Every structure is written in structure tokens, then in C-alpha cells.
Amino acid sequence: MNLPRRGSYGIDAPYAPAVIAAIIVVFAVLAIVAHNPGMLVSMAFMLAVLGSYLYTTLRGKHVVWAGLLARAKLRGDERILDLGCGRGAVLLLAAKHLSTGRAVGVDLWRSVDQSGNSIEATQRNAATEGVADRIDLHTGDMTALPFDDRSFDVVVSSLAVHNIGTPAGRDQAIAEAVRVLRPGGRLMLADIRATRRYQDRLAALGMLDVARRGLGWRFWWGGPWAATHLVTATKPAAAWSDAPTELDENDSR
């Protein structure tokens, strides 16, 4: 997919590639000092991990989300919320599909989760991408969203919910996403690790068409063992209850 991106979107979890690079250096030193050619195999493996990571964060996730949003067939008048929007990789792609709608990003702007993360960086990217007139940015926690119930047509999130430190916190973020969706509204959530649990939570909250699928090699984030999955769901058009779920609270996935 031809995807010109004019903004600067940083590197996700920048300590991760730094740690991988340090491991590669250690393997290289051991290969030379200990005359251990086996270390070259380990080094090649870690180089592949580093390549996969950097590709995903710099290019792959942008290409994948461009495709997901194109296939979402947005009308252009939607209110779209991006949970943990960071420097706007997904938010600003979504904004390009809007005419009268708004793309709203919420974030805590944590630089441990994305290099150079700040509301100013995202505003600059919005201007560079030509969508500053279609976006709103909020500083806020996705476990306690500063938005009314049923105020968004679409909620998206990319590689953000796993940054919440506890299963209970991640459950709360899922519940908040459902709360702010309009009846008939759609959720598209890409993440690593706990995506089966997100799926279970969404089903328990009464969401419809709950599905989960892998997003392929472009979104591996460090090899197939760190694959990203997309969880999708639709809020029922009929009345929706805020009733608590029956999932086991001790489930720590």
C-alpha cells in the first residue's frame, strides 16, 4: 500500500529496541572473545527480532491500520475515539477519512511507551498531515474516560491497552470503550498479549460480533511470538446495560 506519512511518529516502547541492540552487542563480543561461532546464530536471531520490531513501529503498523480504516468504510461524519493515541499514528489516519466528523485522541503522553510522546508532538503531526481541523486531543486515562456515555461512533486503539499495568485496569479500559460507544458503534482494538481476555470482556458486556484475528507479519513487534491481534466488536443497537460482567475477577490473562 502506498502510504505517505509526513509526520514523525516515534518508536514504541523505545527501551525495547535498545535492550535488543545491547543483547546483540553482547553476543558479538562473546563470538569474538570466546571464539564461539554459535553466538553468531543467536546474534542473527536477535537481529531478526530487532528488524521486525523496528519495521512494525516505523512502517508496518501504519500500513496495517491504513488498510483496516479503508475497509471500515467510514461515511466521514463519524466521531472516532483513539484510546492511547500517542503521536497520532492511527488517529491521524482515521482523521483523513472524515469530512464533517471528528477524530478524538486521549492519552497520558508517556514517553516510556513511545519516544517523544507529547500532546504538542501530536498537534504538530496533525498540522503536517493536514488534518488539524478535524482532531481534538485530551489528556486523560483510558480507564476513566472524560467523555459522555454513547458519544462515539467508532473506538479504535493500537498497542496501548497492554500498557495498563493490571488485568483489572485493562478490563476497566475495555468497559470504558464500550460505555462511550453509541448503540451500533464499532470497536477496533489492536494489541499484544491479553487480546483473548479483551474478547471475553466484550462478549460479557453484551457486545455483538466479537472477533479476534492476527494482523500478520507487518505487525509482529519482535517476531511471531509477539504478534499483534485485532479485536473487533459492535455495540448492540438496542438498549445496552451497564451491568457488571460475570467473568472471573481472578482471571489474570
Ligand SMILES: C[S@@+](CC[C@H](N)C(=O)[O-])C[C@H]1O[C@@H](n2cnc3c(N)ncnc32)[C@H](O)[C@@H]1O
Ligand atoms: C505504544 S504507544 C502507541 C501509541 C499509538 N496508539 C500508536 O500506535 O502509535 C502506547 C500509548 O498508550 C498511552 N497510554 C498508556 N497508558 C495509558 C492510559 N492509562 N490512558 C491513556 N493512554 C495511555 C501511552 O502514553 C502511549 O502513547
